[in-house]
Amino acid sequence: MTELILQALFSGVLIGGVYALVALGLALAFGAMRIINLAHGELVLLAAYMAYLVESRTGLDPYFAIPLALVVVGAASWALFLLVDKIQDHRELNSLILTFAIGIILTNAILLIFASDMRTTSSPALQDAVSLGDVFAMRGEIIAFVLSVVLMGVLWWWLKSSWYGRAVRAVSSNRNAARLMGINPARIETVSFLVAGALAAFAGVALYTMSVVQPATGHALTVKAFIITVLAGVGSIPGVFLGAVLLGVTEALTVTLASSALQELAGMVLFLLVLFLLPNGLFGARARRG
């Protein structure tokens, strides 16, 4: 039994790391601009297809697709921001509808260009089993987890220490006050969307190396990222990581101790529980109390 639980915990932490990577971009846009980007999963998916493109055309490791994914997803994210920025009234609600529609367009564009087939890495190195004592994982999962932790640290440092990062937090806190302090909110929001796009690019490539992607995957990714963002509490980067790992571990333990059919249900119960007990999310509430 111990071996089973250890493997479940290990798998849960690893998958949680990848969930966090997927959710980071959504959390940043939500935290900085109060915009729930419902096309975020599709941006992640777009990056995954860039990884497929590079691997299938050149035979290179999918991680070599990161520069291409950064350019393509960054451009898509910027275009998305330009459209969102046109909204004059009820920005939060209208952006929700707009990004949802863009998500559908992106899904169908991917379907048209790449067909409906499943795609995943064919690199044996990334699929090899790695054992740490009695627990096992694919090498691709370990790399994706490490990448997630590193990017989380970089993003946390950027938000805390860089001028742009502080400006993002200032705009998020009070847009008008930030403007009075000489910050250009539109510029800062553009930067936030571009950084969110960059995070989606890394997430998509990592996802491709450890999982199967197909055009319909994007929507599920958005839902998962949204749950994690709410679990974490708005604007909390460590919260995103902990929320994602908590979700991953809950799902894996549910499979091990109860039934695999209940995995998604367990995640949703956790989500509702946190919303009920801590309406501002795990870390949002703590910050407010502090």
Place this chain on the structure above:
Amino acid sequence: MVRKTSAIASATLALALMAGVTGATAQDASKTEPKTFTIGAHMPLTGSLARSGQAFNEGMQVAVKLCNAAAPKYQVKIDLIDDESTPAKAVSAVEKLASDGSVAIIGGYGSNIIGPASDASDKLGKVYITAGAVSDELTKRGLKTFFRINNNAGYQRGIATLIGDLKPEKVSIIASTKEAPALLAEGLEKDLAAKGIKVTVHKFDPAITDFKPIINKIKLQDKPDIIMMSAYENDYVGIIRAAKVLKPNVKLLVGTWSLATPKMYTEFPDLMNNVVGTSFLPFPVEVKSAEGKTFADTYKQMYNKDIEYLSTLSFVETMVLCDALFRAADNGTLEKGGLADEMRKTDRDSLLGRIQFDATGDNPNFSLSMGQHRNGKIILVSPKSAANGEIVYPGVPW
């Protein structure tokens, strides 16, 4: 004067030409121009089932081409609507197709979509045929216009025969909670238990991507001889990958639909070797019937690839429908609801074997062979009557 003569000559020529054209048209019409029938179809061309829908569409288009080539008196036109993998869109597609004059409907994929869509079709009095819904519930509704060429029982029989012949002590079934895989798993559990085999079923939510916790449970607790997967393509990849990482001590991985296909081997060569799935043709394709050969050649010509599992299913259903449609048209009963009667009279050979429909619209003859991936080839290994090679057992992809 010259101008006047020229004008008269031109007018005469024009009249002569017009008369000629009219005459020719009248003559052509008297040669009985082929009568065109529109068949409606809804397929999941986008959404989560897009891959299945597109493969279905390919088989259907080939069948229509062959039907039209073989019938000088009639022509068939397909009116295709994308149901976006959702039941509501499928229902509205059926209503639209019927109101646009389709004489019958070819259904898409997934029991949960086919159910309401075929209900709507029945209310509108349109014959509905499918090759993409195997749930037992569909044929218990007593619909007079519903027909299908494949069913859960056929898949169950194929898999149970293979596993029964291998005589394992224990089998673990990993089953998606979607309707068709869940039903298949339930049926197999009963079949195998009746043969004295200990069976454990692990149902999983279709949203799962990491199968390691399930495989680890199987490895450490169940310790089976065979892992059976009642699932879909993306699940197979996740399950086999997890098994490759954890390496449970099993002798064989068996799956269901869309697994023993050349496409799966081409896309996932490192995962497929020795894996067994339901099949009706070996690969490289060895088609013996004339219809099968024509299908394979035309398919290659149209899509530049070898025929695949789902395309073959939709090819057969469309051919069956065309046959019945032309018979009803010949008998002059089409306008009087004679298509359903002609469908019930169907008795023909096909790539899937003999096709007949019972009172519920089901094909009682449907049965599948089991094919094993073997270094890029698919060898039929069960039942013995259809086998073209011996099974590699024990045999796993790692």
